[in-house]
Amino acid sequence: MKYVTLSLWMGPEIRHPMHQFVMDHDGYEASYLLRWNDMGAAVQTLLFHVDGWPVEPYREALDHAPRVQEYAISPCPDDSFYLYVRGRPTDADTDLIDAFTRVGLVIVSPVAYRADGTAELTLVGPGGTVQQAVETVPDSVSVDVREVGEYDSRRLDTGAALTDRQFEAVAAAVDCGYYGDPREGSVDEVADELGCAPGTAAQHLRKAEARVMADLLEQRNSSV
Numbered sequence: 001m002k003y004v005t006l007s008l009w010m011g012p013e014i015r016h017p018m019h020q021f022v023m024d025h026d027g028y029e030a031s032y033l034l035r036w037n038d039m040g041a042a043v044q045t046l047l048f049h050v051d052g053w054p055v056e057p058y059r060e061a062l063d064h065a066p067r068v069q070e071y072a073i074s075p076c077p078d079d080s081f082y083l084y085v086r087g088r089p090t091d092a093d094t095d096l097i098d099a100f101t102r103v104g105l106v107i108v109s110p111v112a113y114r115a116d117g118t119a120e121l122t123l124v125g126p127g128g129t130v131q132q133a134v135e136t137v138p139d140s141v142s143v144d145v146r147e148v149g150e151y152d153s154r155r156l157d158t159g160a161a162l163t164d165r166q167f168e169a170v171a172a173a174v175d176c177g178y179y180g181d182p183r184e185g186s187v188d189e190v191a192d193e194l195g196c197a198p199g200t201a202a203q204h205l206r207k208a209e210a211r212v213m214a215d216l217l218e219q220r221n222s223s224v
Contacts, residue, residue, distance in 0.1 A: 022113060
């Protein structure tokens with residue numbers, strides 16, 4: 001059983017307006033599609049975790065998004081929030097659904113919509129089916145194959161929801177000895193490596209640690 005991790009790029013003329021909002025506004029790193037329910041091509045019901053703050057500008061953008069029919073927001077204590085949304089997919093969304101929704105193929109959540117404009121997802125299935133899906137992505141969408149191999153959920157799931165910036169912070173922390181015993185590095189060193197304020201570096205580390213620990217706990221509970 002094979003997997004492929006893809007990074008997709010769509011131009012602003014076909015990109016979903018809420019993904020464009022994440023790109024255009026500081027404080028929003030990524031939105032993660034956790035669960036979805038497609039009722040044909042007419043309507044989608046989606047659950048996101050949005051890594052960003054504050055909520056109100058995002059809410060205002062939702063109010064003006066022409067394809068959004070209904071939504072609800074649940075804030076989290078870590079400057080993020082959950083988003084339930086029901087609405088009509090864009091034409092580009094429909095084309096991607098047609099490419100990736102096929103017999104023998106599974107989309108592994110989360111699907112990450114990042115602030116750099118890319119959407120990253122992982123597909124799992126027989127090698128030939130995975131290849132067919134990649135080949136049928138519309139020409140208007142640029143596809144970068146990031147990784148291919150034999151599927152192992154333990155390796156893919158842990159840390160899969162980290163933003164690029166959070167991953168960079170963790171990598172810098174490991175390099176400087178921040179996680180050593182005894183601890184040798186400091187948040188200031190991580191911040192220097194990232195080129196940001198120590199408070200921002202500390203926030204990246206806290207969010208990354210919380211997500212990785214939650215993933216590990218969920219894996220442990222599901223195996224008991």
